[in-house]
Structure formats: C-alpha cells, structure tokens
Amino acid sequence: MSASDNTAYEEGHGGGHGSFKSYMIGFVLSVILTIIPFYIVMGDALDSRLLAIAIVFVLGAIQMVVHIVYFLHINSRVEEGWLAMALTFTILLVVIVLSGSIWVMFNLEQNMMPAHEQIERVRSLP
Amino acid sequence: MTTESSEQAVEFYVRRSPDDGEEHHHETGTMLGFWIYLMSDCLIFGCLFAVHGVLGRNYAAGPSPADLFEIDMILMATFMLLFSSITYGFSVIRMDKGDLRGTQIWLIVTGLFGMAFLYLEVMEFSHLWHIGATPMASAFLSSFFTLVGTHGLHVTAGCIWLFVLLAQLQIHGLNEANKRRVMCLSMFWHFLDLIWIGVFSYVYLAGVLL
Numbered sequence: 001m002s003a004s005d006n007t008a009y010e011e012g013h014g015g016g017h018g019s020f021k022s023y024m025i026g027f028v029l030s031v032i033l034t035i036i037p038f039y040i041v042m043g044d045a046l047d048s049r050l051l052a053i054a055i056v057f058v059l060g061a062i063q064m065v066v067h068i069v070y071f072l073h074i075n076s077r078v079e080e081g082w083l084a085m086a087l088t089f090t091i092l093l094v095v096i097v098l099s100g101s102i103w104v105m106f107n108l109e110q111n112m113m114p115a116h117e118q119i120e121r122v123r124s125l126p
Numbered sequence: 127m128t129t130e131s132s133e134q135a136v137e138f139y140v141r142r143s144p145d146d147g148e149e150h151h152h153e154t155g156t157m158l159g160f161w162i163y164l165m166s167d168c169l170i171f172g173c174l175f176a177v178h179g180v181l182g183r184n185y186a187a188g189p190s191p192a193d194l195f196e197i198d199m200i201l202m203a204t205f206m207l208l209f210s211s212i213t214y215g216f217s218v219i220r221m222d223k224g225d226l227r228g229t230q231i232w233l234i235v236t237g238l239f240g241m242a243f244l245y246l247e248v249m250e251f252s253h254l255w256h257i258g259a260t261p262m263a264s265a266f267l268s269s270f271f272t273l274v275g276t277h278g279l280h281v282t283a284g285c286i287w288l289f290v291l292l293a294q295l296q297i298h299g300l301n302e303a304n305k306r307r308v309m310c311l312s313m314f315w316h317f318l319d320l321i322w323i324g325v326f327s328y329v330y331l332a333g334v335l336l
Contacts (some may be wrong), residue, residue: 023215030208038201042330056150060327063321071211078307083161090165094172101176104328116282 018073026070033063154231160310164317167280171321174276178269178329183336186264191333193257196250200330203246206323207281210239218312226300229308230292236315237288240281247278270329277325281316287311 039045048051057079068074068087076084215236220228251271254260261271291307298304 018215020216020219023212023219027208027212027215030211034201034204034208037327037331038197038204041334042197042201049335050252056327056331060323063323065324067211067307067316067320071215072313079158079161082158086162086165090168090172093169094175097169097172098176098179102179103252105180108254114143 016067018070022070022073029066030063033066051103099104133139152225156306157313158296160313164313164316166213167317167319171273171276171324174273175268175324175328176227176271181265181269182329182333184265186266188264189259190266191330191336194254194257195330195332195334197235197330199246200326203243203250204326206239207319207322210243211234211316214312216314218308219302221305221308224260224300226295229300232291233288233295233308235294237285240285240288240315244281244285247274247281251275269315273329274325277318280321284311284315284318287314 001084010031040052040055046055074087080086131336166283213232217229217236254267259267261268288311291311293302294307295304
C-alpha cells in the first residue's frame with residue numbers, strides 16, 4: 001500500500017487509526033495518570049480525604065479524555081462528526097442518570113428517616 | 127403514464143451507481159453503527175455506576191471496601207488492561223502497514239494481557255466469595271459484583287472475539303472484511319479500558335478512601 005493510499009484510507013474511515021507516536025503519548029500519559037491516584041491511596045499521601053477523592057476523580061476524568069483522544073481517536077472530523085456527536089449525547093445522558101439518581105436517592109434517604117419530633121408524636125398518641 | 131412512472135420509481139430504488147456498494151462506502155456505516163452500539167453499552171455502565179453510587183454505602187453491618195479491596199492487585203490489573211490497549215494499538219499500526227504476521231503477534235500479546243486481567247479478577251472474586259463477601263451479603267456487594275462483573279464479562283467476550291479474529295486472519299489474511307473487524311474490536315477494547323478507569327477510580331480508590 002503506497003503512502004497516498006494510506007492517507008486516503010485514514011481520512012476516509014477515521015475512528016481508530018493512529019500513529020505510533022499518538023499511541024505512545026497516550027500510553028505515557030495514562031501511566032502517569034494511573035500511578036498518581038494509586039500512590040495517593042496506597043501511600044496515604046494526603047491528610048484530607050475529600051481532597052484525595054477529588055484528585056482521584058479529576059485525574060480519572062482526564063485519563064478518560066486521554067483515552068478518547070489518543071487511543072479511540074475520536075475528534076470532530078471522523079465520520080463527519082457523527083462519532084463525536086453520539087459521544088456527546090451519551091455523556092449528557094450518563095451525567096443526567098448519575099447525578100439525578102444520586103440526588104434523588106440522597107434526598108429520599110434524608111427525608112424518609114423519621115425525625116425526633118415525629119417519633120415523640122407517635123409515642124404520645126392515645 | 128402510471129406504469130411508466132412506477133417503472134421509473136422502481137429503477138430509482140434498484141439502480142446502483144457504479145461506485146456504490148464498494149467496501150469503502152460500507153465500512154463507514156459499520157464504524158458509526160458499532161460506535162453507537164458502544165454508546166448504548168456506555169449507558170448500561172452509566173446506570174450500573176448510578177446503582178453503585180446509590181447503594182455503595184449500604185454495608186448491612188458487613189464488610190466495607192477498606193476491609194475487602196487489595197489495592198496493589200487492582201493496580202496490577204489496571205496495568206494489564208493498559209498494556210493490552212497499547213499492544214492493540216501496535217497491532218493496528220502493523221495492519222495499516224499490511225503486515226499480517228505482526229498484526230497477529232500483537233493481537234496474541236493483547237489477548238494474553240486480557241486473560242491476565244481476567245485471571246486477577248477471578249482470583250479477587252473467588253477470594254471475596256471464600257471470606258463470605260458474596261453478592262447476597264449487602265447492597266454494596268450486590269452492586270459491586272454487578273458492575274465489576276459486567277465489565278469482566280465484556281472483557282471475556284472481547285477475548286473470545288479476539289481469538290476468533292485470529293483464526294479469521296489466519297484463514298483469510300488481511301482482506302477488507304478482516305480489517306474492518308480488527309478496527310471494530312479495537313474500538314471495543316479501548317472502550318473497555320476507558321470504563322475500567324471509572325471502575326478503579328470510583329469503586330476501588332474512592333471506595334477505600336471513604
């Protein structure tokens with residue numbers, strides 16, 4: 001396959017073809033972004049647990065973006081932008097499902113727990 | 127008049143332009159369709175993550191994540207999946223160069239890393255089962271086994287697909303259909319690695335921290 005055929009192939013199909021360089025960049029970034037959160041948890045590196053959880057989540061989100069860009073090669077050009085659009089729509093749905101479920105169930109737990117005065121009122125019933 | 131127009135209509139639907147129906151045209155639709163399947167899979171995992179977010183702190187007086195999880199084993203499993211992703215990338219690069227042998231060798235390496243990941247996961251699950259941390263023990267463990275088990279089933283399916291693909295490559299070589307299959311499995315494999323990032327950050331690391 002000649003060089004011109006190769007570029008035509010990549011432009012025509014997209015979505016998954018990468019160079020050695022892009023795979024290595026993605027790999028090195030992923031290794032760094034994996035080791036930092038594991039080090040924080042295994043080495044008890046931080047006193048504040050909330051800060052540690054925030055760092056784990058932020059680095060996890062960054063690593064997901066690294067995978068999408070350098071391994072899956074999704075950008076606004078491949079397949080005339082349809083892959084990126086489907087991904088955006090799915091992320092939107094997942095965010096609604098996740099945040100909605102946790103919000104609703106957290107409030108449910110809080111409000112279904114009988115308050116102290118409620119218990120007293122029930123006790124004083126004739 | 128009517129027969130003539132209906133004939134024209136039939137011809138309109140049946141006629142194919144000479145450059146239509148080529149592999150080139152076909153493959154574009156396949157990649158988009160496969161990506162939409164992966165996005166539906168992503169929604170399933172999104173729902174399972176939501177379930178774990180809701181139930182993940184209900185231990186029913188049973189063990190908590192800090193009692194159960196061995197983070198160094200999870201780190202090893204994470205690296206198995208990461209290595210399998212990069213070796214799959216090498217396989218795709220060899221395929222673009224038209225090198226059948228190289229493609230197969232890197233696919234075999236990918237499959238070995240994938241099976242190493244599965245081995246670690248089976249070890250972890252059987253260990254949990256033996257110490258009594260079964261899915262029946264608490265809501266936390268039910269949602270944990272569902273989420274992580276679903277990911278493990280996907281990796282298992284990916285491994286089976288990979289070995290079938292190796293046989294197809296051996297029989298038919300690097301034809302258009304096999305190239306398309308390699309690219310679809312590539313998306314599937316990298317996508318599973320992406321889901322695992324969510325699993326180890328959210329279920330394991332954040333679970334132990336909380």
